[in-house]
Amino acid sequence: MKAAKALSRMLGAIWFRRMRVEGPPLPDGPVLLLLNHPNALLDPMVAAALLPRTPRFVAKATLWKQPVLRPFLAFFNPIPVHRAQEGGDADATAKTFAAVHKAFAKGDIVGLFPEGISHGMPDLAPLKTGAARLALSYGGELSVVPAGLVYGERRLFRQGVLLRLGEAVPFEDLKSHGLEPDKVRAFTARIREALKPLTLHGGEAERLKLAQNLAWMLADASTAVSDLDAFRRRVQELLPKLEAMTPEDRRRLRRRVRAAQRWLRQNGLRPDQVGHPYPFQEIAAWIPRAGLRLLLAPLLLPFALLFAPPVWIVDRAVRALAREVDMVATTGILAGLALILAWTAGLGWLLHHEGLAWWLAPLSWIPAFLGLRLFERLKEDVQAVRGFRARRAKAAPRLLQAKRMLLEAFPELG
Known part of the structure; x- marks a missing residue:
């Protein structure tokens, strides 16, 4: 085992x-x-x-x-x-x-x-x-x-x-x-x-989706790195409150949440960035780390790009062909593993054909994975800059007020 x-x-x-x-x-x-x-x-x-x-x-x-x-x-x-x-x-x-x-x-x-x-x-x-x-x-x-x-x-x-x-x-x-x-x-x-x-299971689909959307409005980060246990707790605590609301009240709440999500998408922001104070100490600590990531980018990102084609192919194919939502990731990981192995074999053959060591192909997995991690952090850096620049957007106070109203109506989100 x-x-x-x-x-x-x-x-x-x-x-x-x-x-x-x-x-x-x-x-x-x-x-x-x-x-x-x-x-x-x-x-x-x-x-x-x-x-x-x-x-x-x-x-x-x-x-x-x-x-x-x-x-x-x-x-x-x-x-x-x-x-x-x-x-x-x-x-x-x-x-x-x-x-x-x-x-x-x-x-x-x-x-x-x-x-x-x-x-x-x-x-x-x-x-x-x-x-x-x-x-x-x-x-x-x-x-x-x-x-x-x-x-x-x-x-x-x-x-x-x-x-x-x-x-x-x-x-x-x-x-x-x-x-x-x-x-x-x-x-x-x-x-x-x-x-x-x-779990995140909660009965009626539309009510569960509303609970999840509300919980994400108060999440501390993106879905990739957020505290999923806090998210699960919020969803489960919200469900009985949403069930007790009248259908009309739920519809009004849903419209408000959708309007907030639409504004966030248009501005490329996450909910946790709205109203964030961006203190000097935080910015001063972020600048050298972001600079180091920029210096590492030319060294590691080419390896990540080397394996980007099979990842892109699998992602597009699985999204198009997988019919059941619970099978998308399983199909993706199996197909991706097979295609990356084949891709690596092809790279090894090319290296051998050029008189180089074939084993450099599988060895390149390590810097490729590090490049993937670096790319994710660089995306977060771009997101941080976008949030900092939008901190004085005209609609930001309205959205911040909406978040405060949600916390007053649903203390479970805090």
Whole structure:
């Protein structure tokens, strides 16, 4: 599993700009880790990269039929589950339970997505009862831990991701009842109630989108580097307030938020830049760092540009062809990995053809990645200059007043 963690961290560092785990530490001993499933194969990769112990995930057996996934499955050593609708039978289910219980007996973490599907729906899908049955049928000590995956913008390259761990779900009062259907349903309901607050799921789509837009209006940075745990908390606290509002009040609020977003787009600003005082100490500290980045740009950016064509091709192709929002990033990372390897092989051939060392091609990945990081920081420098120049824009006081009114109406945003 060390190889799985190393691969997950490498791919995660490339795909995401910021990866964080928050919440209480995982208990010692066997753990059944239950996560929401908004981003297909990236979800187990994020968990493997961020957790101190690498989980073994329960995965549908049909994944082994896809040749492109077999190398990854070999790394992660998941436990296959044969579903009834995919040709599984009672014996296959018993074998899956036995394999999971064997992992528990070894003290492993077993990861499971109780929704049973990856999806882009606003609310959690109805939970399957498999997680409850796995826990209730195990005879030893076991911690059932919910965890929420929150993505800054799951369809885009170089965004942020948060893994939010929750407290273990109690079920000692149910264990003595075995697999009685009503107890299984009761435990499944507990799991859902524990899981939902850790995520961005929130019922009706339009109301959830409004809550997210409101939360971003008070975010501390861009979606790539913002505090996603604070964002998640704000969204979950806003949802019941928005539900209590009349439809007309929600429409008025939505219009105000859209007007503010439109002004920000027109001026190329982020919400956190409106009303920012730009103190002298901050500017004095920023100038030498920005100058150093400008000096490094001619050294590193050419390497980033060298690998820009395959990244651009994959980005455009995936956006055009991926039909499901939860599959965009997975398709992108698989296609991008394949194309960059092919691109590197081509560069190696050209170097060899010119009498140079072919191994310089894969070695160039290191300065290319550093160039990508530098490019992101230079974009932030440009954004900072734009915000400084717009600090006296005519509409800025109105937007600042609107932010203050939002804080008065929704203290949760503070």
